[in-house]
Amino acid sequence: MSDATDRPQRIRVCLETAFAPTRLELIDDSHRHAGHAGAREGGHFILRIAAPAFAGKRPLECHRMIYAALGELMRTDIHALSIELLPPGLDGAD
Structure with missing residues (x-):
């Protein structure tokens, strides 16, 4: 597992490389899940994405496709x- 601070960047790179999205918004929602099972093993994210693919x-x-890219x-x-x-x-994109 990587350092939690670089998780969003690693996710972005994977998605940008795979899909060249016209919009990619990634929200780290991990703080809202602190203390529940699995919270330490990985982050919680909200992804909004648009891509020609x-x-x-x-x-x-x-x-x-997204899961495979990640x-x-x-x-x-x-x-x-x-x-x-x-x-x-x-x-x-207009």
């Missing part, structure tokens, strides 16, 4: 990941 795909397929981080650094897929037109 998700066009025409079902949400479950996109989630699987690879080892899902086993070592991320305890919980809430994913919000942003639809085209709401991704901040």
Whole structure:
């Protein structure tokens, strides 16, 4: 497991490399989960993402793509990941 302070950056790099997102917002929500089982083993994150790679795909397929891109981080650094897929037109790209 990596240092908790570099977790968000490592997550961002993986997602940016895999998807070249038009919008990527990653919120570290770990502080709200302190003290519950699993909280020490990994962080809790909220991800809002829009990427051309998700066009025409079902949400479950996109989630699987995200988990695959994060690879080892899902086993070592991320305890919980809430994913919000942003639809085209709401991704901040005009």
